[in-house]
Each structure stands twice: as structure tokens, then as C-alpha cells.
Amino acid sequence: MRAMTDDEIQILETYLDYCIGAGQPIEYLGQCYDLIVKDTLREQFFFQKHKRYRYSTYAEVAASVYMNDEYMEMYMYGLAITSFLWPNHRQMRRFFLQQVPTTTTGRYLEIGPGHGIYLLSAMQKSAYDFFEGIDISPKSIELTRSLLDSGYFGNFANFELYCRDFLGERTAHRQYDAIVMGEVLEHVEEPRAFLRTIRSLAKKESFIYITTCINAPAIDHIYLFDSVDSLEQLIKSSGLSIVDKLVVPYENRSLEESVEQRMPVNVAYALSA
Numbered sequence: 001m002r003a004m005t006d007d008e009i010q011i012l013e014t015y016l017d018y019c020i021g022a023g024q025p026i027e028y029l030g031q032c033y034d035l036i037v038k039d040t041l042r043e044q045f046f047f048q049k050h051k052r053y054r055y056s057t058y059a060e061v062a063a064s065v066y067m068n069d070e071y072m073e074m075y076m077y078g079l080a081i082t083s084f085l086w087p088n089h090r091q092m093r094r095f096f097l098q099q100v101p102t103t104t105t106g107r108y109l110e111i112g113p114g115h116g117i118y119l120l121s122a123m124q125k126s127a128y129d130f131f132e133g134i135d136i137s138p139k140s141i142e143l144t145r146s147l148l149d150s151g152y153f154g155n156f157a158n159f160e161l162y163c164r165d166f167l168g169e170r171t172a173h174r175q176y177d178a179i180v181m182g183e184v185l186e187h188v189e190e191p192r193a194f195l196r197t198i199r200s201l202a203k204k205e206s207f208i209y210i211t212t213c214i215n216a217p218a219i220d221h222i223y224l225f226d227s228v229d230s231l232e233q234l235i236k237s238s239g240l241s242i243v244d245k246l247v248v249p250y251e252n253r254s255l256e257e258s259v260e261q262r263m264p265v266n267v268a269y270a271l272s273a
Helices: 006-021 026-050 058-066 069-085 087-099 117-125 138-149 191-201 228-237 255-260
Strands: 107-111 130-135 159-163 176-182 202-214 241-248 265-272
Touching: 006 026, 006 069, 026 069, 058 069, 069 087, 069 138, 087 117, 087 202, 087 241, 087 265, 107 117, 107 191, 117 130, 117 138, 117 176, 130 138, 138 159, 176 191, 191 202, 191 228, 202 228, 228 241, 228 265, 255 265
Parallel strands: 107 130, 107 176, 130 159, 176 202
Antiparallel strands: 202 265, 241 265
């Protein structure tokens, strides 16, 4: 996996400049990155020992993660930085930028925008007319809104963000021309319900993009996918077809070695309904 490109370095520097300008000192951003590195290592040690994630229900992590504004803010800043510094996350971001349509118009929905970087990239790169984001975390919605409203990356008015449960009642029941869900399935108890809901909101020609992970513990990962095959069976049984995919084994290991040794594997899928 090649190192960061000059363009990626520039984008990361711009993002860090934005954060500093918004009142987040570089020392704090370093602490955010340190938090996610240490938390991830801690959960990997637990997983290797017990062969399971530490938690398995939303209730076990909601208060300490999603509804904990202080922790969630640090988590999201740290995670955003990993999009550029971690080779596996870098490769996933590149795949997204390759896949997202650049000329298609219509409505774009992102489930779980988190830190907002992917939604921002789609707004900059694509030609969709209106963008919606839905996230269960109030802090994630706040961070995404601040990013888009800042004027630092462009002037955006064609978007709306909702803080609510994706499986709950939405403000409008409509179909979308693009549906993106990055790193969400491993955070929920019923991934099949999420995939089926996505299927119901998609048009036949819609661009659908999801990412998740295999054997990849984190403080708020509660659903364990243990193989690419079982994940793809779930996707297909939910009424979705795989158009293209990216599978990123653990660094310096093959996919077979990664699965056998229970090491993290990242996966991304372009799908159709």
C-alpha cells in the first residue's frame, strides 16, 4: 500500500487547519488520535484473548460513546485523522472517491456521517442536488454541521442533517439516488434490518455504497462479522447485488492469514438494488 499522496497530505493539512481555526489546538488533536489508537489496541487485545467483541448490544455502549459528547468529539476527530494516516483507512477512502458518481443528479443519503469527511467529499465531487445525513449521535451531527457550515471547504446550502435512529421514523419517506453507509453495520445489533431498509429506499439505478469490517474490534463494535463470505451472504439475502468491492487484509498479511489469525479486515462494497 503506497504512502500518502501529495493531494492527501494537502487535504489532511487543510482539515487540521480547519480544526485549529475552529478552536481545537494541535495538541488536542494529537490526544484525539492517541485516544483512538490506544482504545483500538485495547480492544484488539481483548478480542484475541476472548474471541469476541467486548460488547454486543447498543445499550452497553450508547451512554459511554454516542451520548458522551466529550468522548465522541475526541473519537470523531481521531477517526477522521486515521482516514489519512492509517493505510487501510486510506485505501478505503480512495475506493470511495473512485466509486462515487460524478455526474448523477438527485438525492444523496448518508447513514452515520460521523466526522463528516465522507459527506463533504461527496458534496465536493458529485453532482447530486441535495444531501441528507442521519446519525444517532448528537455530537456527530454537530461536528458534521460545523464542517459543512464553516465555509472553509466551500459554500453548501443543499443539505439537511437529522439526529435520530435510521430504523426509526424519518422526516420523509422517499427513495434516494445515492445511499452511503460507512462503518455502521458493525455498530448495530441488526445489520440485516439496516440493509433491507437501504434496499427499500433505493431506486433500481441508485448508487449504494457500504463499508464494514471483519474481526475488527473497537470500543463500540458490537456485531462480529467473522468472514467475507458470511457478510456477502447477508448482503445478497437482503436484496442487494454486489457491483464492485474492495477487501483490505491486515497489513503484510493475506486475506486467508488475516481471517485465520483473527486480524482486522476492512471491506467496501458498491451495490445495486
